[in-house]
Amino acid sequence: MNAIGFQSILLLLGLAVVLVALFRYLGLPQILAYLCAGILVGPSGLGWIPSTEEWRYFAEFGLVFLMFTIGLEFSLPKLVAMRAIVFGLGGAQVLISCLAFGAVAWWFGVPGEGAIVIGGILALSSTAIVMKLLIEQLEQSSRHGRHAFGILLFQDLVVVPFLILIPTLGTGTGPESVAGTLVWVLGKSALVLGAIFVIGRWLVRPLFHRVAATRLREFFMLTVLLLTLAAAWVTEVAGLSLALGAFLAGMMLAETEYRHQVEADILPFRDILLGLFFVTVGMMLDLGVVRTQWLHILAAVAALVIFKTALIAVLGRVFGMEAGPALRTGLVLAQGGEFGFALLLQARRYEVLDEPAAQIVLAAIVLSMLLAPLIVWHNGRIARRLVPGYTRVRAANLETIRAEAARRRAHVIVCGYGRSGQNLAWMLEQENVPSLALDLDPVRVRDARDAGKPVVYGDATRRDVLEAAGLAHAAALAVSFNDAQVALRILEITRAARPEMPVIVRTMDDADLDRLLKAGATEVVPESLEGSLMMGSHVLLLLGVPVSRIVRHVRDVREDRYRMMRGFFHGEAMFGEEATAAWRERLHSVTLPPGAHAIDKSLAELDLDRLGVTVSTVRRNGRPAPPSAETRFAAGDVLVLHGSAEALEEAEALLLEG
Structure with a gap:
């Protein structure tokens, strides 16, 4: 030193x-x-x-x-x-x-x-x-x-x-x-x-x-x-x-x-x-x-x-x-x-290059x-x-997309034709709903078209490509790949042209759920949460819980935008893939002691939303209850908060000290 x-x-x-x-x-x-x-x-x-x-x-x-x-x-x-x-x-x-x-x-x-x-x-x-x-x-x-x-x-x-x-x-x-x-x-x-x-x-x-x-x-x-x-x-x-x-x-x-x-x-x-x-x-x-x-x-x-x-x-x-x-x-x-x-x-270090030559190479890099x-x-x-025919090639590709879209009305535009996109297209086909998929893998597009599938080569983040795919008369649009940035660009284009059209977006977890919904997604399907719903449904069914109650639980969670399931409690030491999300949004519980700032105040008064924190559950007298804007807190209440690590720290300080 x-x-x-x-x-x-x-x-x-x-x-x-x-x-x-x-x-x-x-x-x-x-x-x-x-x-x-x-x-x-x-x-x-x-x-x-x-x-x-x-x-x-x-x-x-x-x-x-x-x-x-x-x-x-x-x-x-x-x-x-x-x-x-x-x-x-x-x-x-x-x-x-x-x-x-x-x-x-x-x-x-x-x-x-x-x-x-x-x-x-x-x-x-x-x-x-x-x-x-x-x-x-x-x-x-x-x-x-x-x-x-x-x-x-x-x-x-x-x-x-x-x-x-x-x-x-x-x-x-x-x-x-x-x-x-x-x-x-x-x-x-x-x-x-x-x-x-x-x-x-x-x-x-x-x-x-x-x-x-x-x-x-x-x-x-x-x-x-x-x-x-x-x-x-x-x-x-x-x-x-x-x-x-x-x-x-x-x-x-x-x-x-x-x-x-x-x-x-x-x-x-x-x-x-x-x-x-x-x-x-x-x-x-x-x-x-x-x-x-x-x-x-x-x-x-x-x-x-x-x-x-x-x-x-x-x-x-x-x-x-x-x-x-x-x-x-x-x-x-x-x-x-x-x-x-x-x-x-x-x-x-090993004196393979002399100093003048090394300096010229270094400066050039x-x-x-x-x-x-x-x-x-x-x-x-x-x-x-520099390439005179480049625009003509792109124009020819757009014509191919337009020709495919012209044969369809009230169809679904599927952005991405990977595993999820192909499964979605298969389900639409079973119900005789027309679809047109856009994909950037030329080999996949060629093989799918050879098999008679409705797939074309096109970049769904480009306005002219989406318009050529029939955005003006499509019934819905689905983003089948897990890329929030690309999905946001597609949402921006779609909402400018068709504010009312349903847009369904797939994501891996709940990290980008709110951002996608604010950008105009009609529905966001987080795979990890949907997987949890399906697992829970099967477990409850095997335990003899009536199907009607299981369906009601699943419906309530979806209608509530997965709020009850979002985030998870992080332990002190985590290993494996969960650790890569250690600084994403999480759950954190706070117990209100006597004299806490939040006692006798409503959720609306505390305005935790401005910190980027939501209250998932309030546990009072050992019983959980979903909170509302009018919920007033009492000593001994346990609040389950959802947000980023920094936001949770601020929210806890606000609840306890004001």
């Missing part, structure tokens, strides 16, 4: 808080805020913080947790399902980019080892920036969004062999033996991966069963940290890298049922250390080099953006994409990425990432200008 300086940490944290708030207000990714903070306070900026090895040590820890998270999200079924995009399109993009950028670096005099690393660094794009912006624009499920995700998935995976390769190249291997080095690296990687897989299969799962059985959250978190850092240390001792061990530790835990709990526990450490990692990267940028080499840097940025856009657009066409979506995929992946920083940090939001925001507009 003394080596870095307490004042330096305060300055850095203060500036980071201000910049993150500013960038969030502007709708920009917070990664860029951390990079700018590092550039400003670094030795070549305002000089508030000198460059020290201690900061780079923090950056190493940030890299460790970044790779651990990637390992934790590793999914073999996901890779298999997207293998054509991931290994075909993604593999071709990375290979050609590596060769092209590496050849240019070698032509400019960079040694062979450094040229290989530069090729790998510049082949990568920013997963964090791209996915955040695509999700905000509701483009993650579009054709270019899915292809971009597949390519990013391969890029994340290819970081691992580079993390193994860089320390080996740093031993002084000459260009003439690069092939032998690669063979040796691949062999070593296979041995390490095999050993980790065996250990993870036979040791980690039983270990975490015992740790979870203690129900001590701190013990669970300490075990996760120990496993992560121990795996990182082992791989570094083996001559590989800290980040590789962290990635393998994440892979091991991804195979257990405690994956979601690990994600929830590790999130605070990861975000803080990743912030420090990007700050350190910003501090590494030498503005003096930028001033003297600005022409080379601008040329590098232009070459990076143009070449990656063109390459991915061409490869997309080769892999069967239309010109417009292929170009849009290239545009959203045209920047450098955070894993490029990770490889650059390793390359500098930072500038391309600063440009990324602008390019991603306008990727559709750019594609329409």
Whole structure:
């Protein structure tokens, strides 16, 4: 702490808080805020913080947790399902980019080892920036969004062999033996991966069963940290890298049922250390080099953006994409990425790259990432200008949708044709109710249409698509997928055109129920609560409760908007998927002691709604009763509150103290 300086940490944290708030207000990714903070306070900026090895040590820890998270999200079924995009399109993009950028670096005099690393660094794009912006624009499920995700998935995976390769190249291997080095690296990687897989299969799962059985959250978190850092240390001792061990530790835990709990526990450490990692990267940028080499840097940025856009657009066409979506995929992946920083940090550590080359590459990645939001925001507009037939293709698709909708009247528009959408369409078919489904999976649409199902390719978040699907004369609309943001966009369009039309929205739980209802949903079907209703109905039926009473209970709960069932009591230590919702809305009980502020006051007077809290039940003299606005509270009453953790804390203070 003394080596870095307490004042330096305060300055850095203060500036980071201000910049993150500013960038969030502007709708920009917070990664860029951390990079700018590092550039400003670094030795070549305002000089508030000198460059020290201690900061780079923090950056190493940030890299460790970044790779651990990637390992934790590793999914073999996901890779298999997207293998054509991931290994075909993604593999071709990375290979050609590596060769092209590496050849240019070698032509400019960079040694062979450094040229290989530069090729790998510049082949990568920013997963964090791209996915955040695509999700905000509701483009993650579009054709270019899915292809971009597949390519990013391969890029994340290819970081691992580079993390193994860089320390080996740093031993002084000459260009003439690069092939032998690669063979040796691949062999070593296979041995390490095999050993980790065996250990993870036979040791980690039983270990975490015992740790979870203690129900001590701190013990669970300490075990996760120990496993992560121990795996990182082992791989570094083996001559590989800290980040590789962290990635393998994440892979091991991804195979257990405690994956979601690990994600929830590790999130605070990861975000803080990743912030420090990007700050350190910003501090590494030498503005003096930028001033003297600005022409080379601008040329590098232009070459990076143009070449990656063109390459991915061409490869997309080769892999069967239309010109417009292929170009849009290239545009959203045209920047450098955070894993490029990770490889650059390793390359500098093992002296694979000299300082001038590293600075030019670093500056090019930072500038391309600063440009990324602008390019991603306008990727559709750019594609329409550069691809003359793109609008014609979209117009032809709209004509196809209109032709299908013209054959139907008083039909149901089904947004999404996954499992829930298909089941809904089947039920409508049984009752001879016409329907038309919109889906963004071209393979699913093709197979369904070949089977004679009423499905068309279309993005339900676009006004022209919904209008083409017959929004003006449809009887109802159903959102069959679980995506609240997309559902809100569909509701906005639908309510503007047809305020009176019934709209049914599916959601996973009650977290977004009120928001969807306020946005205009006629009915919201939360799967978890409906599942609870069905389970309760079957249990009561088996216990001999009359069917009429069961039906009445179910009807009352639904008519009351599930209020009695919403939220749940969170224990002190939770494991599994429930922990990921630990900060969502919950239930909390408050007992009113004599002298409490709420005594003799009505629910309307207390106005808990303004805090975002509702009273689910009032328990008086051991008997529960649903509250009304006129309910007046007495000493000893137990109020069951529903709301977020922060809102519940405020509500409890109001009830007890005023």
